[in-house]
Amino acid sequence: xxxxxxxxPSVVQDIGGMDFYAWATTLFVVASIxxxxxxxxxxxxxxxxxxxxxxxxxxxxxxxxxxxxxxxPVMLAGRSVQGLGGGxxxxxxxxxxxVVLPERLWGRAxxxxxxxxxxxxxxxxxxxxxxxxxxxxxxxxxxxLPVSGLFAVVAFATLPRSSWDRNERVSIPVLQLxxxxxxxxxxxxxxxxxxxxxxxxxxxxxxFMIAIIAVVDRDAKARLLPRRSFSLSTPLGALYLxxxxxxxxxxxxxxxxxxxxxxxxxSPLWAGYLAxxxxxxxxxxxxxxxxxxxxxxxxxxxxxxxxxxxxxxxLAIFLPIHGNGNWSLLAPVCLGLILIxxxxxxxxxxxxTRVYQSAPLTEQDLAAGGMTTVQLFAxxxxxxxxxxxxxxxxxxxxxxxxxxxNASLWLSVIFALAPAIAVAVAFxxxxxxxxxx
Numbered sequence: 001x002x003x004x005x006x007x008x009p010s011v012v013q014d015i016g017g018m019d020f021y022a023w024a025t026t027l028f029v030v031a032s033i034x035x036x037x038x039x040x041x042x043x044x045x046x047x048x049x050x051x052x053x054x055x056x057x058x059x060x061x062x063x064x065x066x067x068x069x070x071x072x073p074v075m076l077a078g079r080s081v082q083g084l085g086g087g088x089x090x091x092x093x094x095x096x097x098x099v100v101l102p103e104r105l106w107g108r109a110x111x112x113x114x115x116x117x118x119x120x121x122x123x124x125x126x127x128x129x130x131x132x133x134x135x136x137x138x139x140x141x142x143x144x145l146p147v148s149g150l151f152a153v154v155a156f157a158t159l160p161r162s163s164w165d166r167n168e169r170v171s172i173p174v175l176q177l178x179x180x181x182x183x184x185x186x187x188x189x190x191x192x193x194x195x196x197x198x199x200x201x202x203x204x205x206x207x208f209m210i211a212i213i214a215v216v217d218r219d220a221k222a223r224l225l226p227r228r229s230f231s232l233s234t235p236l237g238a239l240y241l242x243x244x245x246x247x248x249x250x251x252x253x254x255x256x257x258x259x260x261x262x263x264x265x266x267s268p269l270w271a272g273y274l275a276x277x278x279x280x281x282x283x284x285x286x287x288x289x290x291x292x293x294x295x296x297x298x299x300x301x302x303x304x305x306x307x308x309x310x311x312x313x314x315l316a317i318f319l320p321i322h323g324n325g326n327w328s329l330l331a332p333v334c335l336g337l338i339l340i341x342x343x344x345x346x347x348x349x350x351x352x353t354r355v356y357q358s359a360p361l362t363e364q365d366l367a368a369g370g371m372t373t374v375q376l377f378a379x380x381x382x383x384x385x386x387x388x389x390x391x392x393x394x395x396x397x398x399x400x401x402x403x404x405x406n407a408s409l410w411l412s413v414i415f416a417l418a419p420a421i422a423v424a425v426a427f428x429x430x431x432x433x434x435x436x437x
Contacts, residue, residue, distance in 0.1 A: 003144070004028070004066070004079065006128025007137040014137065017072025026188045027076055028083035029380045030181055035087020036372035037177055037224060039095055040365035042088060047162045048096055052155035055092060059085030060148040067141035087376065095368035096159075098356045106356060110349040111290030118283030118345065122276050171222030176213050180224065180373075183209040184380050191384035199388050206381065225370040226363040235358035236367065238429045242305070243351055243371060244378040245422035246344045249308045251382030252315070252411040253278050255390055256337065262404040264333070265325035277334055281341030282348075289349045298430045301354075304347025305422035311339030312419065316412035320405040343419070347426070354433050382415075389414050 005025060012018045035055070042051045062082025069075035097109045131140035183206040190202015214230040217223050228234045232241065253275060260271040289300055314336030323329035352371065359367030395407035 003124050003128035003131075003140050004082075006125045007132045007140045010132045010135055010137040011069075011075060012072070014135075015069060015071050015075065017075065020072045020076065022188075022192055023076055024072075024079050026185070026380075028079045028086070029376060030184045030188075031080045031083030032087030032090065033180060033184060033373055033376045033380070034177060035084045035089075036091040036369050036376055037087075037180070038172065039088055039091035039369035039372070041172055043092065043095055043365050047160065048092075048099070049156055049159040049161045051088070051092055052159055053152050055085050055088030056148050056152040056155065057085070058082075059089060060145055060152075061085070063141050063144045063148065067138045087372070090376075091369045091372035094352065094372060095365055098364065098368070100159075103356075106353045107349045108290040110352040111286045114345055114348045114352075115283045115286035118279040118281075118286065118341070121279035122283070125272065125276075173217070173220060173222040173224045176217055176220070176222075176224040179209045179213050179216075180377065183207075183213075184377065187381055187384040191387040196392070199391070203385070203388065206384075223366065224373070226359055226367045229370065232425075232428070233432075235429070235433045236355065238425055238432060239351055239355050239358065240371070240374045242301070242347075242422050242425050242429055244374050245418045245425065246305065246308065246347065246351075247375055247378035248382040248385075248418035249305075249312065249415055249422070250278060250340055250344060251379070251386045252312070252415050253337075253340075254383060254386055255395070255407065255411060258395075259319060259404050259408045260333075262401060263319065263321070263408065264323045264330050266330075274330075274334060275337070277337040278341035281338040281343075282345035283341075285342040285345030286348060289346050298350075300350045301347050301429055302423065302426045304343040304345075305419040305426055307339045307343030307346065309343075309416060309419040309423065311336040311341075311343065312412050312416035314339065316409060316416065319408040319412060322401055322405065351429075354429065358433060382418075386411060386415070 008021060008024055011024075012021055035058075039051075042054065046054055059082055062078050062080070062085055065078030065081060066075055067078075069078055093113050094110070097106060097113070101109050127143070128140055131137060131143070186202045186209065187206035188202075190199045190205075193199055193202070213224065217225060217230060218228075225240070226236055229236045229240055231237045256275040256278075257268070257271040260266040260274055261268060266274065292300060314332050318329050318332040318336070321329050355367055355371050356364070389411055390407040393407040393410040394403040396403065
């Protein structure tokens with residue numbers, strides 16, 4: 001995802017399609033959400049080995065299609081297939097952790113998976129930037145093919161062939177998936193429109209469709225999430241909400257490079273490096289959390305949102321100030337970025353472990369896939385909302401320093417509500433999960 005995002009300017013320069021630039025990422029995310037939601041079905045029908053091989057082949061096929069694109073429609077098709085495979089792969093990592101490892105190692109495994117997300121955020125743009133520098137965007141996609149092939153071989157050689165409950169059928173929640181796709185597309189399309197009315201309509205339509213999903217999924221035979229996951233009185237409902245809120249809290253990150261350049265006098269290169277501090281914080285905290293979890297998992301669940309909130313407060317205070325590289329202003333901004341990532345990474349392993357422990361035995365796969373679905377949807381929804389907030393605050397009109405300052409303030413303040421609410425929900429998580437994880 002991050003390599004492709006970095007080379008997209010080179011792509012549109014070569015094959016055109018600037019009007020559909022943002023949709024290359026939007027469709028990737030939509031397909032990833034669908035893949036995550038269908039992971040339980042794939043795992044039960046193909047088994048661990050087959051599921052990983054199928055997911056990897058889909059990802060590789062999408063990568064190949066993208067690399068051979070001669071116009072933007074072909075690129076969008078490739079990115080969609082690539083996203084579907086990527087969604088499967090991401091959800092499978094969580095889904096198989098509880099199966100191949102004993103419970104005492106779940107926290108460490110989740111910490112490692114979470115850390116890899118941060119590592120990808122760091123090295124993906126760097127690799128993509130190297131290819132973009134030389135105008136070799138097709139080679140950027142080709143570079144993923146050998147890695148995909150090696151991964152498929154390792155999965156085939158090491159994972160069990162049959163699923164532990166392969167005979168159990170998992171129905172596909174067609175209506176819920178259609179509504180979920182529609183919600184993501186609605187909010188994304190609204191955020192791309194220059195008209196305020198369409199932004200509001202897109203956001204409202206997305207919220208409305210999510211509300212319908214909650215009603216339909218409650219009594220459906222084919223469910224998107226485990227039973228009663230939309231109720232905050234249940235462990236899974238509270239856990240999923242906490243995960244979504246933490247994902248929302250990091251979405252101002254997409255504007256950080258721009259704001260650092262226009263408000264704090266940083267070059268594009270240094271602005272990119274500083275923006276990566278959030279990923280560094282996430283990665284470091286994920287490794288540390290896996291060790292600390294055994295001694296105080298409850299405290300980590302609460303401490304994570306608190307730290308993320310503190311980070312956004314620092315951004316709200318110091319990021320809007322025009323500093324021209326003054327480190328007395330830039331240092332608190334850097335600390336704020338680190339705290340946001342550190343808070344998310346700190347709480348993540350404990351939250352995921354609790355999802356495993358709270359899910360009914362017959363819905364373990366659905367719970368693992370649902371966790372990834374919630375995470376990816378929150379990212380897509382939050383990204384679109386961040387675009388709306390920034391535009392309403394004047395990042396484009398009036399633009400310049402004034403627009404950047406207003407946007408940085410409102411982005412930080414609005415999205416600080418997410419970890420603030422997450423703190424309250426985290427206490428509820430601890431109470432109703434009985435100190436698990």
